[in-house]
Amino acid sequence: MKLTSLSLAVATLTVSLMSAGSTLAADATPAASRTVITQADQLPRRTVTLPKLPSELLAVPLAELQAIAAPVEKNLLADLQRYDIQDPATQREYYAALAAMAQLRGDWAAVPQWTAKGRALQEKAGGKLTSGLLTDLLSQQRAEGRDAAWLQAEVQRRYGALPWADVQAVVKANKGGIETFNPELIKGAFQSQVDAVAKNGQMTIPEGLVTAIVNSRMQLELLAANKQAVVAGLQAVIDAQAQAVAKPDIWTPRTFAIPATAPxxxxxxxxxxxxxxxxxxxxxxxxxxxxxxxxxxxxxxxxxxxxAQGRWPELRAVIKGAMDQRAALDTPESRAFRAKMAGLKADQVKAFSEDASLAGLYVHxxxxxxxxxxxxxxxxxxxxxxxxxxxxxxxxxxxxxxxxxxxxxxxxxxxxxxxxxxxxxxxxxxxxxxxxxxxxxxxxxxxxxxxxxxxxxxxxxxxxxxxxxxxxxxxxxxxxxxxxxxxxxxxxxxxxxxxxxxxxxxxxxxxxxxxxxxxxxxxxxxxxxxxxxxxxxxxxxxxxxxxxxxxxxxxxxxxxxxxxxxxxxxxxxxxxxxxxxxxxxxxxxxxxxxxxxxxxxxxxxxxxxxxxx
Structure with missing residues (x-):
């Protein structure tokens, strides 16, 4: 079960990694004594019975959600002790899930130690440099009681110090995802999709959805009030590189066209x-x-x-706006897209999501x-x-x-x-x-x-x-x-x-x-x-x-x-x-x-x- 792609994109940016105590427990068992996992279907499946609908858990007191998350965190740690997971992407998912639990407990001081561990699992240049960076800053802000102006300056300083050639795609994508962040979008996605899983299962859901609930709750806790500061900081980094030498195009010279007169x-x-x-x-x-x-x-x-045929011009503009936004292009379509996403209400999310999916399939x-x-x-x-x-x-x-x-x-x-x-x-x-x-x-x-x-x-x-x-x-x-x-x-x-x-x-x-x-x-x-x-x-x-x-x-x-x-x-x-x-x-x-x-x-x-x- 997945949320809308935009919700997932923002969740990825705001999740932290596990606490120090959790990581030490996870690493305590020697790899030789763990069961080797080479395919996703070899991992265990578990369920959790909820006291309330997932969308309602986005607004309950944190202590109530902590009680639901605690046994899930224990299971995740046990998995890392029991299994030698051979897939780095899956390991990162485990770390991110445990991190969300640490954030939920307010374990801010431990976060920077373990974002470094997450970066060690990254295999792409941009990921090695940026993975967990925003998490570090948001956690430091909360731990030290800093304001939005401090966060904006730190985002600009930390991202601006990175080699632009390696991180520009990530910076632009992050800015685009955060700029379209909308609490109503998350709420609407939960109401139209995740709540349905709970209702169909008589309030029993796959355990992984608890992590999705915690992730989204932490988005609302950490990012909602800081959206403009983060966007402004990232935009300043992008603006500072306006005159930078573009990455070399080694692709186009490799290609060729066949003349119409060729044999x-x-x-x-x-x-x-x-x-x-x-x-x-x-x-x-x-x-x-x-x-x-x-x-x-x-x-x-x-x-x-x-x-939807009559809405095709509008739907086509939504697709182009989303693509322009991700590429940090300031076009009429990207501005309209930002306004659309920012103005969505929870009860509009399902129809918008299905329209976007239809348009995507239509053009693909x-x-x-x-x-x-x-x-x-x-x-x-x-x-x-x-x-x-x-x-x-x-x-x-x-x-x-x-x-x-x-x-x-x-x-x-x-x-x-x-x-x-x-x-x-x-x-x-x-x-x-x-x-x-x-x-x-x-x-x-x-x-x-x-x-x-x-x-x-x-x-x-x-x-x-x-x-x-x-x-x-x-x-x-x-x-x-x-x-x-x-x-x-x-x-x-x-x-x-x-x-x-x-x-x-x-x-x-x-x-x-x-x-x-x-x-x-x-x-x-x-x-x-x-x-x-x-x-x-x-x-x-x-x-x-x-x-x-x-x-x-x-x-x-x-x-x-x-x-x-x-x-x-x-x-x-x-x-x-x-x-x-x-x-x-x-x-x-x-x-x-x-x-x-x-x-x-x-x-x-x-x-x-x-x-x-």
Missing amino acids: AQPVVVGIWDSGVDLALFKTAAAKGMAFDDDAKPSPHLLRPLGE GTHVAGIAVDGNPFAQVYAATMLWSHLNEPFKPNEDRSKATAAAYTAMVQGFKKAGVKVVNMSWRYGPSAYESAMAYHNMGGSPEARKQEAQRLFKIERDALHQAIAGAPEIFFVAGSGNEDNSADFEEYIPAGFSLPNLITVGAVDKAGTETSFSTFGKTVAVHANGFEVEAPVPGGVRMKLSGTSMASPQVANLAAKLLALKPGLTPVQLKTAILDGAERQAGADGKPGRVNLINPRKSAALVGIAL
Whole structure:
């Protein structure tokens, strides 16, 4: 179960790490005697029965919430003693959860010691420098009784002292998230989503939601009164860098376009996504195939907006405003977006959230398609549309639905074969946790452990069908986006990102300077990286927008594969994958040694297969 993305973004900024006593207890057991955890499903599941609705707990006396949180904190510490968790992102989640408990107790003095421990688990340059910094400052302010003016000055001083090239994306994203912070947004998200979990479960909820309650309560306690001070401090840092030398663009020189007069052959590119406005592209003879959210065939290759059609200009402006805000761009759209978020009331959050989700799904597939065929006049688009739901309430998992989804996957790949598709982009992913969360929402599946097992069983039906379908199409090259959760694709068992197949490659995201983005998911199966930050492409109707995500990085690799095939039609998927991997260049990590970013070089890959540019 998740809150709105904006609520989660702010929660990440304001959470602290564990107290000194808690950490010593967590580290007391030698690693050799702990049970090794290599996948998320191996972790225990527990529930908590609440005395009040989650939204009501956002306003109760702190002592009342402390009583609910205390046993949860004890369980988290016991887990860290019992388990050797092999995933740094999951370890950070544990530390953040324990930190929220420490904040709830007012253990401000211990926070700086343990934000350093959290930073040690960061693997990205920006995270290593900024993780926990705002938490340190907010905690110091509370411990010392400082005012907002002090906080503003300290934010400016501490962030301003960091190397701008490494932290600029994080600073801008943090400013954008905090600037749109609105207590009514948090309240509305709880009322429309988290309260539903409690009501459906007769007030018994997954234990992890207690941490969400504590996190959000601490946002309201620490950030609400300091929002303007923090924003002003971060803005001053950004303004001071207005004349700074921009990060070098090493991405654009690597790319190439195929002239329309080149001796090339048409290549059909499948966009397995949320729908494509085919009027914007050259298309294959067979236009595509679509399935609705229940995995039933649909005639709609582009998602219908329904009653929201008349609001499309407004919704498009919301998306652009959100993107501009995150990039710290002062545009009319970003100003309107800030005003919209700041003015939302709790009873408006559900409708706004669903509208934003609908708009996001509406633009996503078309934007991805635009990236996949850019600079390739020989590319033809085939729409492989999945009309996923935009509603806050999740589906009810069951065996019939999973079998229908499995059949849809098989049918989709058969459609690719019949249409002569040679490259397929898949900018989507999910794991068994999606089913577990949906079952928890609807109070399905029995005990937490039984629910976990049932979610795994249903997920396996779909995973195996998708794996078999892709493996059974060795003549097609599949490209998957890794994810945007800054976690491990294999630990979370994401599909298709977690697959290891000779005709599939998984892609992470960097910016144009080749720096791994703060959001990009990583892992053993993430083989290469491409630009996925502020990538411009069309949305339905033809207006061009800049969006970010591994969804934008993956079609960069599909774009390269399609260009190689247009110029060298005889290349097999295995040969394509080899050329892409051999052409990629390992980038240096924060320590100067070869890191995990393996940046593709389209020009070099083309040369490796004998294409002269």
